[in-house]
């Protein structure tokens with residue numbers, strides 16, 4: 466099912482946020498990384514500026530930087546207003562206010578937009594959609610998925626989660642997913658059944674604390690590995 470632009474409210478995170486929400490070490494950042502559902506995050510652009518290569522996969526990359534910027538312009542204010550309405554659901558330490566967070570996201574999305582044309586030409590941004598991705602087995606050391614799986618638990622079924630995570634585990638020795646809360650800041654209903662299905666498929670599933678909390682209580686990632 467192709468994503469249409471008006472289904473997406475672009476909201477992109479930075480390398481610093483990715484480092485914390487996935488608890489990525491300096492060694493991890495040297496590894497072969499694929500970011501699935503990276504959307505308009507500046508993670509790839511910032512890693513590229515540091516001389517490191519990350520591949521980001523998202524259906525959003527079928528659109529031009531101009532089309533995505535237009536969508537950001539149309540939706541950004543509403544996203545910030547929503548945060549003002551739900552202030553108590555979030556922890557305001559990394560960001561003092563929704564406006565400050567909004568500016569931070571806008572900057573990340575502008576960094577992404579400026580990098581998109583070159584990144585597409587270099588194969589760093591790839592159009593693709595879970596649960597099936599067009600990469601060979603074991604091409605990566607780490608597959609990351611930020612703010613897609615488990616977050617959209619009401620929209621995406623348990624079967625979708627299992628198929629998507631098996632696909633990511635096929636491509637990478639290790640998979641990390643954050644957050645484990647849904648859009649209502651509640652623990653995802655899929656965590657237990659999806660963990661059981663992945664373990665039945667022979668994978669190791671760990672829930673680990675991470676040094677990042679923005680959704681209140683959302684300071685854990687799922688780590689899936691083959692050992």
Ligand SMILES: C[S@@+](CC[C@H](N)C(=O)[O-])C[C@H]1O[C@@H](n2cnc3c(N)ncnc32)[C@H](O)[C@@H]1O
Nearest residue numbers: 476477478502503504506525594595611612613
């Ligand atoms: C909330 S954004 C998260 C962006 C980024 N990972 C971050 O944390 O800043 C969710 C992303 O999931 C992408 N997406 C939607 N359906 C997808 C699918 N089936 N497979 C992969 N990505 C998908 C959207 O295009 C969007 O960019």
